Amino acid sequence: MDIKEVKENAKERMKGFCNLCRECDGVWCAGKVPGMGGAGTGNSFKRNYEKLKQLKVIMRTLHNVKNPQMECELFGEKLSFPGIIAPITGTKFNMGGYVSDKEYSEDIILGSKQAGTIAMIGDTGDENCYKVGLEMIKKYGKGIAIIKPRENKEIIKRIRMAEEVGALGVGIDADGAGLVTMKLFGQPVGPKNLDDLKELVNSTKLPFIVKGILTVEEVELCIEAGVHTVIISNHGGRCLNDTISSVEVLEEIVEKTGNKINILVDGSVREGVDILKYLALGAKGVLIGRPIIWGSIGGREEGVKVVLDTLKNQLYQSMILTGTENVNSVSKKILFK
Template sequence: MPTEIRKKARELMTGYCKVCPVCDGRACKGQVPGMGGVGSGSSFWANLESLGKVKLNMRTIHDKKDPDTSTTIFGRKISLPVMVGPMTGTTYNMGGKVGEKEFVSYLVEGSLKAGSLAMTGDGADPTMYNSGLEAIREFGGGIPIIKPRSQQEIISRIKEGEKAGAVAIGVDIDGAGLVTMALKGQPVGPKTVGELKELVQSTHLPFILKGIMTADEAELAVEIGAAAIVVSNHGGRVLDSCPGAAEVLPEIAKKVKGKITIFADGGIRTGTDVLKMLALGADCVLIGRPFVIQAFGGGAQGVEEYYKTIQSQLYGGMILTGCGTIGEIDERIIRY
């Protein structure tokens, strides 16, 4: 990550993010609202620690000299299996020196310029969700993710997303107990299978269920007809003492791989991390906090440049593990 981008981001986010050399949640534990993990911060740390335990098997006797990092998600080809995860709350989480609309525009525009997509978020302030829709409409694509509100509120937001030209849409069920939503008087909570089926059936768009951390709930996501799940503990921001996403991903993939698209989110910082997550069973990954720093420090260009860095690292990792395409990445390239 370029020094000048980190320096500017640190200045703009003083008191909210220290822009640490390694974004692992140690310096910001318990800072929710803010950029940290809830409680002891262990769920945030677990994402990086579980991914760090995975090692790669290096192979150099093969013909995979020019790997293809592209993949197809929801019928749309993207340049690499990486997207920006849904994030909002620039004022109470990030310091407010970059506005909500400006922030999400950087994410959406930078992602599209890099040949990928950004997921946009939802929050207690209506400008959060609406800013995402405006950026999707303006730049030509994105995926809105809605908080687990009342059925009526979610369906209303789904319809708005459809009109904005969303590629897919979803609900981050892992936001069921979000402190920030509660503080703002916005009721959120868990959903029943019946309620989720109603949401899936309310839209023609691929429906994503974000916040799956067990194999049984992954199977329920298949049952309700969801197009995709996101294996995620919400960046360690909702429940203390959760395992890392990389720890539970293999058992989830064992049950539902091929039946539903699997995204994974949590602690991904490099192209090597992307490679590991794909080998563990993900079809695509989401990255959050590092893109915040890139957006604050470098705008849409900073976001685009980070994608290119990740893509270059992934390309090199594929060469050195003998993978010519994203589809060839599997458990044979990793060890514990």
């Protein structure tokens, strides 16, 4: 199975939910939430894509970089490249239902393991989605549990569940504070303050993650609370229309706070060169979302591995063609702004 076959299968199986457009720019699926699109007019999703594509790399071919080093360490694990599967749930109402949440969770845990990396499992209004993700971590190996910003007592209950199955880390996707899908299930979510974060961080010995940050000030709050990792993200443009993208704020955040906290990022990663751009802006790694959905639906665990291996190979080629020797020290000089 190759990436072409995976995408063809996924397109056939996701009719009405994802068109697998030549450019995954958020136009066709605008407003499809629940579904695969961006909130409202889809402008935040579109902006994620446009701003990342506007950032260009400079090709260099006169150098000694012939075998770039792609391995990195995140959450105490040695990974084959700095790409982690993003937390995604709700296969029936977001993806069309070709695979169940249990099957999707199985695909991402096994597929990421075979590709030499790790997956994050997610949470939604249907409590079964989180539970089956944890089951797959326990059954097959390593993973990280990301929980919706519920009341703290509910989050801590889910943290305990993650600890019991041996999760590598836990956290919240704070950018899910106003998600439509949670309202559909009558599940209360909302923003967190400094005291909330401190309570959550102190409730576990696992690395605690906050996903959905776009400002220096909020990263500093996370640092004060003792958060291990922040993920610069606007939830794929799925929760707030007309907001800024990760790529627009990442460099400033890293410059001002990057030596105090682990910084990851997500937003429209579709090719290996997209990963390289984010690394050049200072991120330690990226989260990969929609392409993993295509992998699972288009080829199950093998499809997930194919997607990850394709991105990894593209990253390798991009590093050679920009003279980048190591993913752990990517120079800003490769970027043309």
